[in-house]
Every structure is written in structure tokens, then in C-alpha cells.
Amino acid sequence: MAFTSLNFLLFVVAVLLVYFLVPKKYQWVVLLLASYAYYWISANKLVVFLLFTTVTTFYTGHFLGKSNEKYNHLIEINNDTLTKDQKKILRAENKNRKKRILLTAVILNFGVLAVIKYFNFFVGNFNALFSALSIDTIIPTFEFLLPLGISFYTFQSIGYVIDVYRGKIEPDRNIAKFALFVSFFPQIVQGPISRYSQLASQLYESHSFDYTRVKFGAQLILWGLFKKMVIADRLAATVSSVFDGYQNYAGIQIFIGAVMYSLQVYCDFSGGIDIARGIAQIMGIDLAENFKRPFFAESISDFWRRWHISLSSWMRDYIFYPLSLSAGAVKLGRTSRKIMGAHLGKLFPTFLAMLITFLVVGIWHGASWKYVAYGLYNGVFIFAEVLFEPLVEKINRKFQINPKVFSWRLLNIIITIVLVSIGRYFSHAASLKVAVRMLYRTVAAFDFYDLLNIKILQMGMDPKDIYVLVGAVLILFIVGLLQEIGISLREKLAQQNLVFRWSIYIAAIFSILIFGVYGIGFDPVSFIYMGF
Amino acid sequence: MEFLLQLLSDLHPDVDFVINHKLIDDGLLDSFDIVSLVGEINDHFKIEITADDLLPDNFNSVEAMLTLIKRLQTEGD
Numbered sequence: 001m002a003f004t005s006l007n008f009l010l011f012v013v014a015v016l017l018v019y020f021l022v023p024k025k026y027q028w029v030v031l032l033l034a035s036y037a038y039y040w041i042s043a044n045k046l047v048v049f050l051l052f053t054t055v056t057t058f059y060t061g062h063f064l065g066k067s068n069e070k071y072n073h074l075i076e077i078n079n080d081t082l083t084k085d086q087k088k089i090l091r092a093e094n095k096n097r098k099k100r101i102l103l104t105a106v107i108l109n110f111g112v113l114a115v116i117k118y119f120n121f122f123v124g125n126f127n128a129l130f131s132a133l134s135i136d137t138i139i140p141t142f143e144f145l146l147p148l149g150i151s152f153y154t155f156q157s158i159g160y161v162i163d164v165y166r167g168k169i170e171p172d173r174n175i176a177k178f179a180l181f182v183s184f185f186p187q188i189v190q191g192p193i194s195r196y197s198q199l200a201s202q203l204y205e206s207h208s209f210d211y212t213r214v215k216f217g218a219q220l221i222l223w224g225l226f227k228k229m230v231i232a233d234r235l236a237a238t239v240s241s242v243f244d245g246y247q248n249y250a251g252i253q254i255f256i257g258a259v260m261y262s263l264q265v266y267c268d269f270s271g272g273i274d275i276a277r278g279i280a281q282i283m284g285i286d287l288a289e290n291f292k293r294p295f296f297a298e299s300i301s302d303f304w305r306r307w308h309i310s311l312s313s314w315m316r317d318y319i320f321y322p323l324s325l326s327a328g329a330v331k332l333g334r335t336s337r338k339i340m341g342a343h344l345g346k347l348f349p350t351f352l353a354m355l356i357t358f359l360v361v362g363i364w365h366g367a368s369w370k371y372v373a374y375g376l377y378n379g380v381f382i383f384a385e386v387l388f389e390p391l392v393e394k395i396n397r398k399f400q401i402n403p404k405v406f407s408w409r410l411l412n413i414i415i416t417i418v419l420v421s422i423g424r425y426f427s428h429a430a431s432l433k434v435a436v437r438m439l440y441r442t443v444a445a446f447d448f449y450d451l452l453n454i455k456i457l458q459m460g461m462d463p464k465d466i467y468v469l470v471g472a473v474l475i476l477f478i479v480g481l482l483q484e485i486g487i488s489l490r491e492k493l494a495q496q497n498l499v500f501r502w503s504i505y506i507a508a509i510f511s512i513l514i515f516g517v518y519g520i521g522f523d524p525v526s527f528i529y530m531g532f
Numbered sequence: 533m534e535f536l537l538q539l540l541s542d543l544h545p546d547v548d549f550v551i552n553h554k555l556i557d558d559g560l561l562d563s564f565d566i567v568s569l570v571g572e573i574n575d576h577f578k579i580e581i582t583a584d585d586l587l588p589d590n591f592n593s594v595e596a597m598l599t600l601i602k603r604l605q606t607e608g609d
Contacts, residue, residue, distance in 0.1 A: 325570055
């Protein structure tokens with residue numbers, strides 16, 4: 001069920017009604033049933049994969065807890081008779097046992113994800129390699145259906161087991177409640193990827209109907225619908241046209257198309273997240289923010305602190321830190337310090353870890369070389385930003401450039417938007433080959449006079465659509481600016497007088513009804529991230 | 533304490549690390565800073581901070597970091 005469909009609206013209203021009418025201690029049960037109902041309706045038999053991950057990660061947590069209990073018990077009853085060294089051995093034994101348990105869960109679940117999502121990618125590459133080497137074998141590919149949200153719930157569940165392993169949280173004792181944590185329907189489609197310590201207790205607790213929270217939640221949903229239906233869906237047709245038929249467009253137009261896609265994917269993705277967070281907020285549940293005004297980013301590093309935050313922080317905590325602090329990294333650091341000198345040598349293992357992390361971010365998006373390129377593209381810029389930071393500071397001091405001045409920051413923001421849009425060539429073109437050809441054409445078919453040619457800049461769009469877009473983007477910008485300054489808009493709105501508030505609500509609802517792109521036959525343009 | 537303060541101000545000269553108690557929460561230290569810091573701390577104090585210890589609570593202030601260091605020093609004995 002798409003978030004913008006009428007069916008989903010009816011579904012949510014029904015769930016909310018039941019949620020607030022049942023006795024409080026059954027509220028989590030309502031959510032559990034609703035989440036599985038949603039999953040069954042949307043993905044049918046593929047629910048078995050969701051169940052597989054739920055069961056394996058739950059029992060992994062359980063066995064990790066048991067291992068700790070065994071160790072703690074041994075230490076306790078033998079406290080006086082064991083030497084310090086013997087205690088150390090027991091601790092190491094516990095650690096190794098837990099490592100094996102954790103590894104099993106990780107291999108099982110990432111293995112399933114890898115096979116379903118990446119099998120054909122690897123097979124395709126092997127087949128290409130075989131034919132290049134004139135070997136006659138062709139490995140068959142399989143038609144795999146992607147279970148809804150597998151990239152999201154798998155990461156969320158593995159985050160849980162790693163947190164249990166690290167002793168950050170206690171294992172969940174109730175498999176039914178845990179199943180809700182894994183399957184919670186507002187976030188199953190496209191995240192955010194939540195942490196157990198942040199989400200679980202909220203899901204299991206009871207919540208009363210709170211008018212202010214319901215109001216704020218509803219406003220957030222409206223805002224999400226506005227971004228998705230008025231902006232994202234309006235950009236969709238032109239963006240597809242450019243990316244599918246770039247040979248028919250001038251260089252500048254291809255670039256504009258990429259910028260438009262950047263805007264489209266932001267409005268689509270963050271709009272969906274807002275709808276999810278709004279629904280959760282009505283229930284009294286806080287889902288983590290996934291976006292923090294990414295178009296105000298002043299560097300690629302800054303961008304990834306504002307874009308798909310739950311994914312980048314997951315990668316940081318479960319891949320980047322473990323890699324960069326591993327024994328291997330320390331060893332590598334000693335060697336690289338000898339070869340590259342103290343400064344660079346110290347940074348080298350960290351850079352490697354960061355590159356690998358971004359490679360993973362890239363391929364998380366999908367099984368294609370273009371995503372590998374996308375990951376590397378981002379990684380290289382972040383690498384460069386950290387590497388050149390001391391040099392930039394020196395230059396700033398020498399030329400007396402004040403980096404905190406508005407004009408300088410604006411320049412950085414514009415540069416970042418350009419760089420991010422170029423990155424979109426890789427993430428959205430049909431393949432890496434096409435992305436490269438698009439980039440080539442952007443430069444080769446670039447005519448500066450096109451910047452003065454209104455017809456070219458119009459991108460073949462209807463003037464009416466352009467007016468709506470400009471207006472909507474202006475609203476988006478103002479809202480973003482106010483949020484950057486730290487103003488809580490929903491709270492400020494609540495303080496205004498009745499007439500003003502209701503004018504805003506009515507304007508919002510009508511703009512979605514009138515300017516929302518409903519398409520021919522009202523087929524909601526499926527959320528871009530639903531395919532992950 | 534001095535060693536830590538020196539280390540931190542080398543990374544970010546314009547931040548007051550004595551007063552500030554939300555170094556992670558307010559984004560004053562980013563992931564590269566943390567890795568750099570941990571490397572130096574591990575070498576200097578002869579302990580082993582791993583990814584498992586990288587919780588905001590352990591790095592939000594200099595005091596928090598000292599507490600972590602002391603704990604790992606006693607565990608190692």
C-alpha cells in the first residue's frame with residue numbers, strides 16, 4: 001500500500017481508532033497485528049523473510065544474554081578462588097563465544113540479503129568475466145522478488161544484536177514484542193533505521209490520545225504529502241525524460257535534470273519519512289529524524305550528517321568505528337606511519353575505513369556498478385575534505401578569509417549542491433555506462449548561451465507546473481531556513497491565532513488536493529525508496 | 533587531564549573543552565576526530581578503547597573520557 005494511496009489512509013485511520021480504543025496494555029498488540037497486516041497486504045508470502053530475520057535476531061540476542069549470564073555466574077560463585085589471570089581467561093572465553101553467536105546472526109541475515117539483492121549482480125559479472133576469458137560457462141540468474149523493506153529491517157535488526165553484544169542493551173525477552181520492533185509498519189517501507197534503545201520502549205509502552213501530539217503528527221503528515229505530491233511527483237516526468245533520453249537534451253539541461261532529481265528524491269524520500277513520523281507521532285511514538293535540511297549543507301561531510309541520517313549513523317557506528325579501531329587498522333597505522341610519515345600515516349587507516357564505509361553505503365542502494373561509483377564518489381570528497389582541512393585553514397589565515405561569513409558559506413552551499421547533483425548522475429542513471437555518457441554529454445554539449453535561453457531552461461515543462469514548483473520550493477526554502485535557525489514551526493504555528501492557523505491548514509490541504517500530481521488514473525508514483 | 537585537553541585543542545583550537553559537556557551531541561567532535569582521539573588515547577594510556585566503547589556518554593565531556601580511561605585501565609590489570 002503506497003503511503004499516498006486512499007487505501008493506506010483508510011488503513012491508518014482504522015489502526016489509529018483501534019489503537020486508542022483498546023485497553024492500554026494491548027496497544028502494542030494492535031501495532032504488531034497492524035504491521036503484519038500491512039506487510040501481508042503489501043508483500044504477501046515474502047513475509048517469511050521478515051519472520052526469518054525476526055526469529056534469528058531475537059534468539060541471537062537471547063543466546064548472547066545467556067552467554068553473559070553463564071560468565072557472570074561463574075565469576076560470582078568462584079570470585080574468591082579464581083586468580084586474576086583465570087578471570088581474564090573466562091572473560092576472553094565469553095567474548096569469543098559471543099563473537100561466534102553474533103557472527104552467525106550477521107552471516108545468516110546479511111547472507112540472505114546478499115543473495116536476494118546481489119546474487120544476480122555477482123553472477124552477471126562472473127558471466128562477463130567468463131566470456132571475456134572465452135570460458136563457455138554461464139551461471140544462470142534467478143528471478144528474486146525483493147521482500148519489502150529488507151534493506152531497512154535487516155540493518156535495524158543487526159544493529160540490535162550488535163548492541164546486545166556490546167552490552168549496550170539487554171536482550172528483549174518477548175519475541176512478539178520484538179517482532180513489532182522489527183516490523184513496525186510506518187518505518188518498514190523506507191526507514192528510518194531505528195535503534196532499539198531509542199524505539200523499543202516507546203513501541204511497548206501505552207500511549208493516551210493527546211490532542212497536541214495528534215495535531216503535530218497530522219501537520220507533519222500534511223507536510224510530507226505536500227513535498228511528495230506537489231513537488232516530487234511533479235518533477236518525476238521531466239526527470240525521467242532527461243535520464244531516459246539524455247541524448248535529446250543540451251548539456252545544461254542534463255545538469256538541470258540532475259538537480260531536479262536531487263530535489264525530487266529529497267521531497268519523495270523525506271516526504272515519506274514525514275508521513276511515517278507523523279503517523280508514529282499521533283500514536284505517541286517518536287521516530288528519529290532522517291533529514292536535517294540537506295540543501296543547506298556546506299560540504300559533502302556536512303551533507304551526510306543531514307541526509308538519510310539513520311543510514312549514515314548506522315554505518316558510522318557499526319562499520320566505520322569498528323573498522324577504524326580494529327587491531328588490523330592499528331597494525332596498518334604503524335606501517336603507514338613509517339611509509340607516509342606521522343601525519344598522513346596516522347590518517348591512512350581511517351581513510352581506508354571511511355572509503356570502505358562509503359562503498360557499503362553505495363552498494364546498500366543496490367546491485368550495480370553505478371552504486372559502487374556513487375559510494376566512491378562521496379567517499380573521495382569526504383576524504384579530500386578531511387585531508388585538506390589543515391591546508392584550507394592555513395590559506396584562510398594567510399588571505400584573511402573569514403569562513404564564517406555568509407557569502408563564503410553560501411558559496412560552499414552552492415558548491416555542495418552542485419557536487420551532490422553530479423553524484424546523482426551515478427545513483428539515478430540506468431547504469432554506470434549511461435552515467436558516464438551523461439556526464440560526458442553534459443560537458444560536451446554545454447553551451448553557455450543556453451543559460452540565457454528561456455526555452456532551454458524551461459526543460460519542456462508546462463509554465464503552470466513551473467509556477468507551482470517555484471512557489472512550492474520557495475515554501476520549502478523558507479520552512480528550511482526557519483528550521484535551520486532553530487524555530488519549531490509546529491509550535492510557533494500553535495501559538496498563532498485561530499484564523500491564521502486554519503488558513504495555513506486549509507491552504508495546505510487545498511494545495512495538495514489541487515496541485516498534487518495524481519497522474520492518469522490516480523496511480524501514485526511509487527516511492528523511489530520502496531524498491532530498497 | 534592536561535594530555536586530553538592538549539589533544540582536543542589540537543583538533544579544534546576554538547572549542548572550550550573544559551566547560552563543554554555535549555561534545556558529541558552538539559557535533560563538536562565528528563567521527564574522524566573520535567578515531568584520531570581514540571588512537572592517541574590508546575597509545576598514551578596503554579588501554580584498548582574499541583568501537584564497543586564509542587557511546588556518546590563516554591565522549592561528551594573530558595570528564596566522561598577520563599572515566600572511560602580509568603575504567604579500562606583497571607579492567608586491564
